[in-house]
Every structure is written in C-alpha cells, then in structure tokens.
Amino acid sequence: MTKEQEFLAYLKEISLLQEAVGLAEWDSQTGMPEEGASYRAEMSSYLSGMAFDKSTNQTMTEYMTYFEAHPEELSAFGKEVYAKTKENYDLNNNIPVDRFQEFMKLTSNAHSIWVKARENKDYSVFKESLENIILMTKEFIPLWKKEEATNYDVLLNQYEPGMTTEILDNVFEQVKKGIIEIRQEIESKGTAPRTDFIHRSVAKETQKEFVTKVIEQLGYDFSRGRLDDTVHPFMLNLNRNDARITTRWDETDFIMATLGVIHEAGHGMYEQNVDAKYDYTPLAGGTSMGIHESQSLFNEIIVGGSQAFWSRQYPLLQSLTGDTFKDIDNDVFYKGLKETKPSLVRIESDSLTYPLHIIIRYEIEKMIFNEDINLEDLPTIWNDKYEEYLGIRPENDLEGILQDVHWSGGSFGYFPSYALGYMYAAQLYHAMNKEMNVEEILASDDYSSILAWLTENIHQYGSSRKPNQLIMDATGESLNPQYLIDYMKELYFNVYDIA
Amino acid sequence: MTKEQEFLAYLKEISLLQEAVGLAEWDSQTGMPEEGASYRAEMSSYLSGMAFDKSTNQTMTEYMTYFEAHPEELSAFGKEVYAKTKENYDLNNNIPVDRFQEFMKLTSNAHSIWVKARENKDYSVFKESLENIILMTKEFIPLWKKEEATNYDVLLNQYEPGMTTEILDNVFEQVKKGIIEIRQEIESKGTAPRTDFIHRSVAKETQKEFVTKVIEQLGYDFSRGRLDDTVHPFMLNLNRNDARITTRWDETDFIMATLGVIHEAGHGMYEQNVDAKYDYTPLAGGTSMGIHESQSLFNEIIVGGSQAFWSRQYPLLQSLTGDTFKDIDNDVFYKGLKETKPSLVRIESDSLTYPLHIIIRYEIEKMIFNEDINLEDLPTIWNDKYEEYLGIRPENDLEGILQDVHWSGGSFGYFPSYALGYMYAAQLYHAMNKEMNVEEILASDDYSSILAWLTENIHQYGSSRKPNQLIMDATGESLNPQYLIDYMKELYFNVYDIA
CATH class of the missing domain: 1.10.1370.30 (Neurolysin; domain 3)
Incomplete structure (x- = not known):
C-alpha cells in the first residue's frame, strides 16, 4: 500500500463510522421505540466519539504532517482529498479539547433552557445561556x-x-x-x-x-x-x-x-x-x-x-x-x-x-x-x-x-x-x-x-x-x-x- | 477505575458495536434502499470486524489471563460476566484466523450455490460445497x-x-x-x-x-x-x-x-x-x-x-x-x-x-x-x-x-x-x-x-x-x-x- 492508499483507507474508516451514526440518527427520528432513547444515546456517542477521535488523533496528525512535507506523494485526487481533510482537521484541532467539551455541555444544557424559555415565552430565562454560548464562541473565533x-x-x-x-x-x-x-x-x-x-x-x-x-x-x-x-x-x-x-x-x-x-x-x-x-x-x-x-x-x-x-x-x-x-x-x-x-x-x-x-x-x-x-x-x-x-x-x-x-x-x-x-x-x-x-x-x-x-x-x-x-x-x-x-x-x- | 470496571467498560464497547451491526441488519431487512446494499455490506463488515477483533485481540487476551490469575479481584457479578466472556473467547480463539476466514468465504459462496441448486432442484449442484463445509467443521470440532x-x-x-x-x-x-x-x-x-x-x-x-x-x-x-x-x-x-x-x-x-x-x-x-x-x-x-x-x-x-x-x-x-x-x-x-x-x-x-x-x-x-x-x-x-x-x-x-x-x-x-x-x-x-x-x-x-x-x-x-x-x-x-x-x-x- 502506498501512503496515499493507507490514508484513504483510514478516511474510509471515519466515513463508515459516520454512516453508522447517521443510520442511528435517522432511526431515532423515524420510529425508534421511545424507551430506547437512552441506549441509543450511548451508542451514538460511542461511535461519533470514535469518528471524532480518528479525525483528530495522533494518526491523523501524522498524515497531515507527512503530506504537508511530501505533497509529491499524493495523486491529483489525493491532493483534493488531503486539502479538504486538512481544512476539517484544522477546524477541529485548534480548539483545546476541554474547552470544546465545555462548549458541548453548555449547548446541551442551553437546549433545555431554550425549551423552558419558550414555554414561558420569556427571553430572560434563556439570556444567560445565550450569553455564555456567545462568549465561548467569541473565545473560539480567533482560534479558527x-x-x-x-x-x-x-x-x-x-x-x-x-x-x-x-x-x-x-x-x-x-x-x-x-x-x-x-x-x-x-x-x-x-x-x-x-x-x-x-x-x-x-x-x-x-x-x-x-x-x-x-x-x-x-x-x-x-x-x-x-x-x-x-x-x-x-x-x-x-x-x-x-x-x-x-x-x-x-x-x-x-x-x-x-x-x-x-x-x-x-x-x-x-x-x-x-x-x-x-x-x-x-x-x-x-x-x-x-x-x-x-x-x-x-x-x-x-x-x-x-x-x-x-x-x-x-x-x-x-x-x-x-x-x-x-x-x-x-x-x-x-x-x-x-x-x-x-x-x-x-x-x-x-x-x-x-x-x-x-x-x-x-x-x-x-x-x-x-x-x-x-x-x-x-x-x-x-x-x-x-x-x-x-x-x-x-x-x-x-x-x-x-x-x-x-x-x-x-x-x-x-x-x-x-x-x-x-x-x-x-x-x-x-x-x-x-x-x-x-x-x-x-x-x-x-x-x-x-x-x-x-x-x-x-x-x-x-x-x-x-x-x-x-x-x-x-x-x-x-x-x-x-x-x-x-x-x-x-x-x-x-x-x-x-x- | 478498578480492573473489573475497566473490563466491563471494554465489554460495553463490544456491545455497542454489536448494537450498531444489529441496527444495520434490521434496516437492511426492513426497507433499506436496494441499491444501498453494497455500501451497507462495507459498513457492517467494518463494524462487526471491529467487534470481533475486540473480542479476540491482545487486550481481551490480557483480561482473560489476568482474571484467571486474579479471580479475587472480581465481584460475584464480575465472575458471572467473566465466565461467559471466557466461554465465548475460547470458542472464537481456538480457530486459527486464516482457517476461520476460509470458512467464512466457503459459507458465503455456499449460500449462492445452494440458491442455484434450489433453482435446479438438484442436490448434486450443492454437494461439493456441503462436503467442504462439513470437512471444515470436522476440522474445527477438536479445537472446540x-x-x-x-x-x-x-x-x-x-x-x-x-x-x-x-x-x-x-x-x-x-x-x-x-x-x-x-x-x-x-x-x-x-x-x-x-x-x-x-x-x-x-x-x-x-x-x-x-x-x-x-x-x-x-x-x-x-x-x-x-x-x-x-x-x-x-x-x-x-x-x-x-x-x-x-x-x-x-x-x-x-x-x-x-x-x-x-x-x-x-x-x-x-x-x-x-x-x-x-x-x-x-x-x-x-x-x-x-x-x-x-x-x-x-x-x-x-x-x-x-x-x-x-x-x-x-x-x-x-x-x-x-x-x-x-x-x-x-x-x-x-x-x-x-x-x-x-x-x-x-x-x-x-x-x-x-x-x-x-x-x-x-x-x-x-x-x-x-x-x-x-x-x-x-x-x-x-x-x-x-x-x-x-x-x-x-x-x-x-x-x-x-x-x-x-x-x-x-x-x-x-x-x-x-x-x-x-x-x-x-x-x-x-x-x-x-x-x-x-x-x-x-x-x-x-x-x-x-x-x-x-x-x-x-x-x-x-x-x-x-x-x-x-x-x-x-x-x-x-x-x-x-x-x-x-x-x-x-x-x-x-x-x-x-x-
């Protein structure tokens, strides 16, 4: 296998995991038994976590570094794929993991607070959550x-x-x-x-x-x-x-x-x-x-x-x-x-x-x-x-x-x-x-x-x-x-x- | 985390992969678009391969060896889980990987030959395939x-x-x-x-x-x-x-x-x-x-x-x-x-x-x-x-x-x-x-x-x-x-x- 073939095989793994997450998502929106929800959350989070990990881990970092130094080893097609992968990689990797997790937690809570604010038809219920999300987004912008x-x-x-x-x-x-x-x-x-x-x-x-x-x-x-x-x-x-x-x-x-x-x-x-x-x-x-x-x-x-x-x-x-x-x-x-x-x-x-x-x-x-x-x-x-x-x-x-x-x-x-x-x-x-x-x-x-x-x-x-x-x-x-x-x-x- | 908790977390990963394979299987039997079949085969084989690998790989082998030597580190519940896991592990691990893959290939081909034999209503079409499957099963029996x-x-x-x-x-x-x-x-x-x-x-x-x-x-x-x-x-x-x-x-x-x-x-x-x-x-x-x-x-x-x-x-x-x-x-x-x-x-x-x-x-x-x-x-x-x-x-x-x-x-x-x-x-x-x-x-x-x-x-x-x-x-x-x-x-x- 050439390095490019290896790289493509690795990307395929990520795609296959994303496909499984997609199927789980489709199913949960179209008729999954309601009581299965908490089990489904476990499965989806495991699979999407694995996909995210593969997109940002040491192996991926090595591919990014390698092809940056050896673009000549990429075919024209490989170059296109590398460029898009690098774009996604940079987006994901510039945010420190703990801050990203914090942001996930924040938005996850914000959703239920937003639902509550809607019930009360009252923006002030949602205001603090929104402020925090905006603050954190402003923290990320310079990194992106x-x-x-x-x-x-x-x-x-x-x-x-x-x-x-x-x-x-x-x-x-x-x-x-x-x-x-x-x-x-x-x-x-x-x-x-x-x-x-x-x-x-x-x-x-x-x-x-x-x-x-x-x-x-x-x-x-x-x-x-x-x-x-x-x-x-x-x-x-x-x-x-x-x-x-x-x-x-x-x-x-x-x-x-x-x-x-x-x-x-x-x-x-x-x-x-x-x-x-x-x-x-x-x-x-x-x-x-x-x-x-x-x-x-x-x-x-x-x-x-x-x-x-x-x-x-x-x-x-x-x-x-x-x-x-x-x-x-x-x-x-x-x-x-x-x-x-x-x-x-x-x-x-x-x-x-x-x-x-x-x-x-x-x-x-x-x-x-x-x-x-x-x-x-x-x-x-x-x-x-x-x-x-x-x-x-x-x-x-x-x-x-x-x-x-x-x-x-x-x-x-x-x-x-x-x-x-x-x-x-x-x-x-x-x-x-x-x-x-x-x-x-x-x-x-x-x-x-x-x-x-x-x-x-x-x-x-x-x-x-x-x-x-x-x-x-x-x-x-x-x-x-x-x-x-x-x-x-x-x-x-x-x-x-x-x- | 205790060693038992680690072990249970590891088993959970295998279960989650099997759950994803199960969902893919259910979907393919209940309405997956027909042209999606070859893509689905890629996904299912990737996920079930990963589950099989985790069930038989070095990490699993280490757990098996460890708890065999240290049963006292297992709770009553952990002992039950370990025993069943060991049973499956032994079943899977006694067959050399290349022979197992050969068997998979054999049965996969045999299925279409069986279908053809049915079309011809003629056992002799299927006979050689069946003989090979039986021979290989006889080869595995002493290992099991x-x-x-x-x-x-x-x-x-x-x-x-x-x-x-x-x-x-x-x-x-x-x-x-x-x-x-x-x-x-x-x-x-x-x-x-x-x-x-x-x-x-x-x-x-x-x-x-x-x-x-x-x-x-x-x-x-x-x-x-x-x-x-x-x-x-x-x-x-x-x-x-x-x-x-x-x-x-x-x-x-x-x-x-x-x-x-x-x-x-x-x-x-x-x-x-x-x-x-x-x-x-x-x-x-x-x-x-x-x-x-x-x-x-x-x-x-x-x-x-x-x-x-x-x-x-x-x-x-x-x-x-x-x-x-x-x-x-x-x-x-x-x-x-x-x-x-x-x-x-x-x-x-x-x-x-x-x-x-x-x-x-x-x-x-x-x-x-x-x-x-x-x-x-x-x-x-x-x-x-x-x-x-x-x-x-x-x-x-x-x-x-x-x-x-x-x-x-x-x-x-x-x-x-x-x-x-x-x-x-x-x-x-x-x-x-x-x-x-x-x-x-x-x-x-x-x-x-x-x-x-x-x-x-x-x-x-x-x-x-x-x-x-x-x-x-x-x-x-x-x-x-x-x-x-x-x-x-x-x-x-x-x-x-x-x-």
Missing part, C-alpha cells in the same frame, strides 16, 4: 481565524466557505430593497388570490401517493432512497446510494407535506448524484449549506412554485382527491398556493417574505459578533426589525426571538445559508434557461434534462469545489441577487394580477 | 472440544449449552413414538375439522390491527419495540428497550402473519424482560436458541393454540373483519386452525408433525458427524426418513434436502433447538398450571400473570443461567418430553373429536 476577516466572517465560513459580511451586506441590501418594492406594488395594485380551499382535507395516503409520483418524476431515485414519517423533516444521506428523506403530514395542510417532500427530495437528489469517486472521503456529500439549500429550494420554490409545473401536476392531484378540488381550476389553485402574507414565524412564511426573516437574523448576528451590543436589548432589536421590515410586531418572545433552535446549539452564521440557497437557486434557474426552456420542460412529461443540468453543474462535484466556484462555473458570474428579485417580481406580479 | 463428547455434541452445545446426543436420542425417540401414536389415533378415530374458511381474505391493515392488540395484551411492549414488514420474519434486539419484531403478510393467509407475529413477540418479550443489570455484557440477551424458541413457541403454539385464547380473541377478529367469518363459529374456527396434515416442508408444517421434521434433521446431522456416511446418499436418506415418519416422499430435492438454509451457513446442531423449544414450552406450561389456571387466564381480560411467571422464571436471568438450570428451577425437573406428548394428545384429540 486563518486570515484577515471579521469575527462574523469566521462563523459564516463554517457553513459557506468564502462568504463574507462585505458580500452579504450588499447582497442583502439589494434583496431587502427589491422585496419591499414588490410588496408595495402588491399592496397598492394587486388582487389577492383566493385561498379558502387550501386547507381542504386530503388523506395522508393520497398526499403520499401524489408527492411520491412527483419526486420520482423530478428524479429522486427510490431505489437509492426512501420516504419516512418524522416530526422535524430532514434528508439524511448514509451514502450516495442511500439518501433518505422524511416528512410530516397534516391532512388539513396538504401543501406543507407536498412542498416539504419536494424540498427534501432536492437535498436527496444532490447526494444521489455526487460522483462515486468521492465515496468514503470528505469530498462525498454537498459542499456547503448554501449550495445544499439551493438544490432543495430549486425543487421546492422554483419547481414547486412554477405555474407550468402545476398545470401538469394539478390534474393528477385532482384525480387522486375525488371531488375535493373539483370546483377549483388550475389558475385559482396555483395562485392560492403562492399567496404572500407577512408572518412572524420564519418557517411559516411565504417565498416572498422569507428572505426578510433571514436578513433580520443576519443583521442581529452580525451585531452580536462584530459590534458590542448589549444582549439585554436583543428582543427589542428583534421586534423593531420585524416591525420595520414586515410591518408586524411579535407580541411575545416565543413568536419573536425564541422561535428558532439554532442559537441554543451555538449555530451562528448558519441562517444566511437559507437565503443564499434561495439566491443561488434563482441564479441557477436563470442560467439553466439559457440552455433550455425550463417552464416548457416542467409542463412536459419528462423532467430529466433539469436533473441532468444540475448534476452536470452542481451535484457531481460533491465537496470538491467551493460554493463560489460552482456558481461561477455554472452561471458565468458570482452570486448575483438580482436574479432572485427578478424572479420574485415576475412570479408575484402574475399571482397578484399586476400588469 | 473441551471434554469427552461426541463430535455432534460439540456442535449441539454451541446452540444449547449442556445438550448431548445421549439426552436427545432418548427424548426424540419418545417424542417420535408419541406423535406416531397420536397420528394413528387421529387416522383411525378422528373427525377432520372444517378448513375451507382459512384462506378467506383479510386486509393487511386489519391483520395488523388485530395482531397488534393481541401481542400488546400478551405483554409485548411497543414503547420498547416495533413491528415492521420483512421477507423472512425475525426478532432483533438492539437492547432490552429496543427489541424489534417483523413479519410477512399474506392477505389470503391471515393465520400465517398472526401466529408469526405472536411467535416473534415471544422472542421480543424475552429480551424486553432480561434484568437491566446485564446490559452491555454477554449476559444480556437470551441464554440459548432452545430457551429462546421456548418463549416464541409458548406464545405461538401454547397461547396461539389454546381454545380459551381464541374464545376470547375470535370475537375481536370477527368484529374487525366485517362479514368474513360471520358463518364460522368459535369452535369451527379454532379446530380449523389446528388441522394436522403431513407436509414435506418444515416451515409449512403443523404443531403435531413439526417435531418429526426436526428429528429427521437431527438424525441426519448425527450420522454426518458421528458416523461415516457417504454424503452422496443424503437425499435418499432424507427421502426415506420422510416416507417412514410422515408417510410422504419428496419428489425432488427442493422439497427435500435443499429446503433449509442452515447447512449452507455451516449451522449444524441448530435444528434441535426448535424441538427443544417446543418441549420446554410444554413443560413450562405444565409447571405454570400448578400455580395458576392458564386456560382461565387466556379466556380473561388480563394475561399479565403469564408474562410475570415467565419473567420470574426465565426472562430476567438473560444468559446468566444455562438452559438446564433454568428448566430445572422453573419446573422442578430436567427436560421431560412427556409434557409435550400429553399436551399434543389432549389438544389434537379435542380438535379431532376423539373421546
């Missing part, structure tokens, strides 16, 4: 920092390599302005769509039959995946031939599960189409949160928000649901789906106002890490921003600052991924349209050229290319939010009958 | 042998510690004689029950609803287990709080899934009620194949074959199935279930002829290992025995010697467990009846005292007691096949209206 960057850039980069506040400030300003203008147009000239039929009851089995057909057509491969019930929907890939999706069903809200499954299938299709040569290396799997969301949101919003798509799929839905939607024609149905209405809660928001929810979080996170704000003031800052951007004000902290779980886990810098994914999706859609008429395809029997384009331009690369390079190569330019604004304008002007 | 024993005893003991051909020869002779007498009585004096309704269609969901209620009543705890669909039904326990059962459904054979689920629930209830103090040691889990089968067969045959039980459950089945069984009264239904008819295939046989299928296999396995028969003659020996004991003769090897998978995997000595389980079940039933009226309980609303008795006498001990000791303590005597003969006689004389 590799070059000149703001504190918050360091956090951003953990989810979206190469992203900066400088870029996001500009991009988000443009998006904010665009959305506010669209909202004003709708307010003054629009005709609101009919939505009274949206909550008509559709049996779970019928929803499942419908959406299963839809995602199969989109290219989600059920011989390399499966669909299960859960409470908080997710996609989890054990490997490229086993990328599982999950959903929550509500018989009086069929559109939630339908779009939810289409969303998760987008994540799954990404994983299913990564080149097999990256198997068992850190290059297997999607390259960033933002690019991953671009694939799920392409499915959910671009495809699932397309009138041509629904012109094709709605008759199927009608035929499966008996008389339920007999009196609702295609145009009424479609426009009802795409109603926009400001809401206080991110996960309940529509595709026009969604980016504003993200921008609010981005601005606040940036204040926390790049400015010296008083954490006491967070709820007021939060509420003021909702009032300013969305025209509505939370009545309590549960529908305000306590709504998302991310901060209790120390995941700062994560939220922008959602908006990045949306912007990437619109930009990819624009580029794709230069090569084919996407709406025409969505109105047809055969969606395969869409998946082929996404595989060619995004999926196949796994984590071997950084987000910016992927977007650049696929669309000919860096992130450009104008495509999202144009997309939203056209869509919502249509829905609200604005000429 | 610890005391004076026949070759076949060594194999028997791997599934049923303490069992010998001397015991089984007597016991099986008695059982064979008993069954043949009962069959002669039925033949000459019996009135065959009506069975025309047995294959009436019952929807899968209805079958599931019914049998779920039944096993909950019997004490299978769904908060510590679950029921899934599979091809070859099994129970798999990840831990005592996660003992999963599976079944195969057939809408025109509701009794297959019903009794199948009740059977697997018996295995599950055993695991769910092992004392938690044995967690993460080799003493967790059932003590032998025979005792495990005694619990599943107690459920399936004793409970599921009880007229009192059906007097209580049949009205529920009727109420769930509309008019399906409206014209069939309780007595007709029950007797139809319990028809006996000689069959060529073990897994399709009834509870009277079943032991004969096992006895045939036992006699042949004994001939293979304790006598020097020509393997060429096996199909003829097989067919002759079926003709002699059951009065029917296989027309080809598929319905004859090729019907079971066990030999292709090298599992010689396993078959007797099925018959042992049945005999133990009848003996336990007899003992239980000294303390309570089991039929009365089965006709009632509350089955809990049956589970309590089995937990008290069998389940709680896990593998900390050997089969014979459990049976002795629970029933006041060693294995006694007369209870099974008496039980079958009473049951079948009733079913066949013999006064």
Whole structure:
C-alpha cells in the first residue's frame, strides 16, 4: 500500500463510522421505540466519539504532517482529498479539547433552557445561556481565524466557505430593497388570490401517493432512497446510494407535506448524484449549506412554485382527491398556493417574505459578533426589525426571538445559508434557461434534462469545489441577487394580477 | 477505575458495536434502499470486524489471563460476566484466523450455490460445497472440544449449552413414538375439522390491527419495540428497550402473519424482560436458541393454540373483519386452525408433525458427524426418513434436502433447538398450571400473570443461567418430553373429536 492508499483507507474508516451514526440518527427520528432513547444515546456517542477521535488523533496528525512535507506523494485526487481533510482537521484541532467539551455541555444544557424559555415565552430565562454560548464562541473565533476577516466572517465560513459580511451586506441590501418594492406594488395594485380551499382535507395516503409520483418524476431515485414519517423533516444521506428523506403530514395542510417532500427530495437528489469517486472521503456529500439549500429550494420554490409545473401536476392531484378540488381550476389553485402574507414565524412564511426573516437574523448576528451590543436589548432589536421590515410586531418572545433552535446549539452564521440557497437557486434557474426552456420542460412529461443540468453543474462535484466556484462555473458570474428579485417580481406580479 | 470496571467498560464497547451491526441488519431487512446494499455490506463488515477483533485481540487476551490469575479481584457479578466472556473467547480463539476466514468465504459462496441448486432442484449442484463445509467443521470440532463428547455434541452445545446426543436420542425417540401414536389415533378415530374458511381474505391493515392488540395484551411492549414488514420474519434486539419484531403478510393467509407475529413477540418479550443489570455484557440477551424458541413457541403454539385464547380473541377478529367469518363459529374456527396434515416442508408444517421434521434433521446431522456416511446418499436418506415418519416422499430435492438454509451457513446442531423449544414450552406450561389456571387466564381480560411467571422464571436471568438450570428451577425437573406428548394428545384429540 502506498501512503496515499493507507490514508484513504483510514478516511474510509471515519466515513463508515459516520454512516453508522447517521443510520442511528435517522432511526431515532423515524420510529425508534421511545424507551430506547437512552441506549441509543450511548451508542451514538460511542461511535461519533470514535469518528471524532480518528479525525483528530495522533494518526491523523501524522498524515497531515507527512503530506504537508511530501505533497509529491499524493495523486491529483489525493491532493483534493488531503486539502479538504486538512481544512476539517484544522477546524477541529485548534480548539483545546476541554474547552470544546465545555462548549458541548453548555449547548446541551442551553437546549433545555431554550425549551423552558419558550414555554414561558420569556427571553430572560434563556439570556444567560445565550450569553455564555456567545462568549465561548467569541473565545473560539480567533482560534479558527486563518486570515484577515471579521469575527462574523469566521462563523459564516463554517457553513459557506468564502462568504463574507462585505458580500452579504450588499447582497442583502439589494434583496431587502427589491422585496419591499414588490410588496408595495402588491399592496397598492394587486388582487389577492383566493385561498379558502387550501386547507381542504386530503388523506395522508393520497398526499403520499401524489408527492411520491412527483419526486420520482423530478428524479429522486427510490431505489437509492426512501420516504419516512418524522416530526422535524430532514434528508439524511448514509451514502450516495442511500439518501433518505422524511416528512410530516397534516391532512388539513396538504401543501406543507407536498412542498416539504419536494424540498427534501432536492437535498436527496444532490447526494444521489455526487460522483462515486468521492465515496468514503470528505469530498462525498454537498459542499456547503448554501449550495445544499439551493438544490432543495430549486425543487421546492422554483419547481414547486412554477405555474407550468402545476398545470401538469394539478390534474393528477385532482384525480387522486375525488371531488375535493373539483370546483377549483388550475389558475385559482396555483395562485392560492403562492399567496404572500407577512408572518412572524420564519418557517411559516411565504417565498416572498422569507428572505426578510433571514436578513433580520443576519443583521442581529452580525451585531452580536462584530459590534458590542448589549444582549439585554436583543428582543427589542428583534421586534423593531420585524416591525420595520414586515410591518408586524411579535407580541411575545416565543413568536419573536425564541422561535428558532439554532442559537441554543451555538449555530451562528448558519441562517444566511437559507437565503443564499434561495439566491443561488434563482441564479441557477436563470442560467439553466439559457440552455433550455425550463417552464416548457416542467409542463412536459419528462423532467430529466433539469436533473441532468444540475448534476452536470452542481451535484457531481460533491465537496470538491467551493460554493463560489460552482456558481461561477455554472452561471458565468458570482452570486448575483438580482436574479432572485427578478424572479420574485415576475412570479408575484402574475399571482397578484399586476400588469 | 478498578480492573473489573475497566473490563466491563471494554465489554460495553463490544456491545455497542454489536448494537450498531444489529441496527444495520434490521434496516437492511426492513426497507433499506436496494441499491444501498453494497455500501451497507462495507459498513457492517467494518463494524462487526471491529467487534470481533475486540473480542479476540491482545487486550481481551490480557483480561482473560489476568482474571484467571486474579479471580479475587472480581465481584460475584464480575465472575458471572467473566465466565461467559471466557466461554465465548475460547470458542472464537481456538480457530486459527486464516482457517476461520476460509470458512467464512466457503459459507458465503455456499449460500449462492445452494440458491442455484434450489433453482435446479438438484442436490448434486450443492454437494461439493456441503462436503467442504462439513470437512471444515470436522476440522474445527477438536479445537472446540473441551471434554469427552461426541463430535455432534460439540456442535449441539454451541446452540444449547449442556445438550448431548445421549439426552436427545432418548427424548426424540419418545417424542417420535408419541406423535406416531397420536397420528394413528387421529387416522383411525378422528373427525377432520372444517378448513375451507382459512384462506378467506383479510386486509393487511386489519391483520395488523388485530395482531397488534393481541401481542400488546400478551405483554409485548411497543414503547420498547416495533413491528415492521420483512421477507423472512425475525426478532432483533438492539437492547432490552429496543427489541424489534417483523413479519410477512399474506392477505389470503391471515393465520400465517398472526401466529408469526405472536411467535416473534415471544422472542421480543424475552429480551424486553432480561434484568437491566446485564446490559452491555454477554449476559444480556437470551441464554440459548432452545430457551429462546421456548418463549416464541409458548406464545405461538401454547397461547396461539389454546381454545380459551381464541374464545376470547375470535370475537375481536370477527368484529374487525366485517362479514368474513360471520358463518364460522368459535369452535369451527379454532379446530380449523389446528388441522394436522403431513407436509414435506418444515416451515409449512403443523404443531403435531413439526417435531418429526426436526428429528429427521437431527438424525441426519448425527450420522454426518458421528458416523461415516457417504454424503452422496443424503437425499435418499432424507427421502426415506420422510416416507417412514410422515408417510410422504419428496419428489425432488427442493422439497427435500435443499429446503433449509442452515447447512449452507455451516449451522449444524441448530435444528434441535426448535424441538427443544417446543418441549420446554410444554413443560413450562405444565409447571405454570400448578400455580395458576392458564386456560382461565387466556379466556380473561388480563394475561399479565403469564408474562410475570415467565419473567420470574426465565426472562430476567438473560444468559446468566444455562438452559438446564433454568428448566430445572422453573419446573422442578430436567427436560421431560412427556409434557409435550400429553399436551399434543389432549389438544389434537379435542380438535379431532376423539373421546
């Protein structure tokens, strides 16, 4: 065995352990017997501990040192793998173990305190925990920092390599302005769509039959995946031939599960189409949160928000649901789906106002890490921003600052991924349209050229290319939010009958 | 940490790895995406390899040597754990690694050759593989042998510690004689029950609803287990709080899934009620194949074959199935279930002829290992025995010697467990009846005292007691096949209206 082969075999062990942890996680979210939870925690913690240990131990350190000194012993492929491994290694190894364990303990406790704060709808219950997590994150930032960057850039980069506040400030300003203008147009000239039929009851089995057909057509491969019930929907890939999706069903809200499954299938299709040569290396799997969301949101919003798509799929839905939607024609149905209405809660928001929810979080996170704000003031800052951007004000902290779980886990810098994914999706859609008429395809029997384009331009690369390079190569330019604004304008002007 | 605590922590690691392998196995049998199979094989083989390595490596060897020299450092509990660990260690370590790997390769290939032989209904295709497996097993037997024993005893003991051909020869002779007498009585004096309704269609969901209620009543705890669909039904326990059962459904054979689920629930209830103090040691889990089968067969045959039980459950089945069984009264239904008819295939046989299928296999396995028969003659020996004991003769090897998978995997000595389980079940039933009226309980609303008795006498001990000791303590005597003969006689004389 060459040293490179040895190194790859070692990385494979880590991957296999992570796969076992993944299966355990999937199982615990999809039907593990409830009383098995404490046993499961033991198993998962043992296996993930072993994977973490192998990622940071003396053996790994020796590989890192060796190949740093002997890059000539690595093939081109080996170099790619080494570079990504080194990146992860540095991230993990710069934090002293005892401080990392302390942080784990802190966030683990913070979660239950956050739950308690939510029950009381009272931020002050959570405030001390949050402060400690922020303090510790600030302690880690200098250890993670590799070059000149703001504190918050360091956090951003953990989810979206190469992203900066400088870029996001500009991009988000443009998006904010665009959305506010669209909202004003709708307010003054629009005709609101009919939505009274949206909550008509559709049996779970019928929803499942419908959406299963839809995602199969989109290219989600059920011989390399499966669909299960859960409470908080997710996609989890054990490997490229086993990328599982999950959903929550509500018989009086069929559109939630339908779009939810289409969303998760987008994540799954990404994983299913990564080149097999990256198997068992850190290059297997999607390259960033933002690019991953671009694939799920392409499915959910671009495809699932397309009138041509629904012109094709709605008759199927009608035929499966008996008389339920007999009196609702295609145009009424479609426009009802795409109603926009400001809401206080991110996960309940529509595709026009969604980016504003993200921008609010981005601005606040940036204040926390790049400015010296008083954490006491967070709820007021939060509420003021909702009032300013969305025209509505939370009545309590549960529908305000306590709504998302991310901060209790120390995941700062994560939220922008959602908006990045949306912007990437619109930009990819624009580029794709230069090569084919996407709406025409969505109105047809055969969606395969869409998946082929996404595989060619995004999926196949796994984590071997950084987000910016992927977007650049696929669309000919860096992130450009104008495509999202144009997309939203056209869509919502249509829905609200604005000429 | 004391040396004992270190040892227990080490054993826990092995258990956790085995638990992960178990979850992977369950998943691969219940719905893993088909294309994930080759990836799954990599993961399972990595994890089980690690578990095997830890069970046999230098560290384990040191523990074994240390505690052999320092038994005084072990608590009473530690001594129990050490003894069982040593037993497994010796079994694993006496075979040279390269020969063991050779054996694994052999049986792995033999499986596909067996499948091919079945397709051709031709033993000669499988003969060479089987010969090689037998030769290698004969090579291993002296390495496993610890005391004076026949070759076949060594194999028997791997599934049923303490069992010998001397015991089984007597016991099986008695059982064979008993069954043949009962069959002669039925033949000459019996009135065959009506069975025309047995294959009436019952929807899968209805079958599931019914049998779920039944096993909950019997004490299978769904908060510590679950029921899934599979091809070859099994129970798999990840831990005592996660003992999963599976079944195969057939809408025109509701009794297959019903009794199948009740059977697997018996295995599950055993695991769910092992004392938690044995967690993460080799003493967790059932003590032998025979005792495990005694619990599943107690459920399936004793409970599921009880007229009192059906007097209580049949009205529920009727109420769930509309008019399906409206014209069939309780007595007709029950007797139809319990028809006996000689069959060529073990897994399709009834509870009277079943032991004969096992006895045939036992006699042949004994001939293979304790006598020097020509393997060429096996199909003829097989067919002759079926003709002699059951009065029917296989027309080809598929319905004859090729019907079971066990030999292709090298599992010689396993078959007797099925018959042992049945005999133990009848003996336990007899003992239980000294303390309570089991039929009365089965006709009632509350089955809990049956589970309590089995937990008290069998389940709680896990593998900390050997089969014979459990049976002795629970029933006041060693294995006694007369209870099974008496039980079958009473049951079948009733079913066949013999006064």
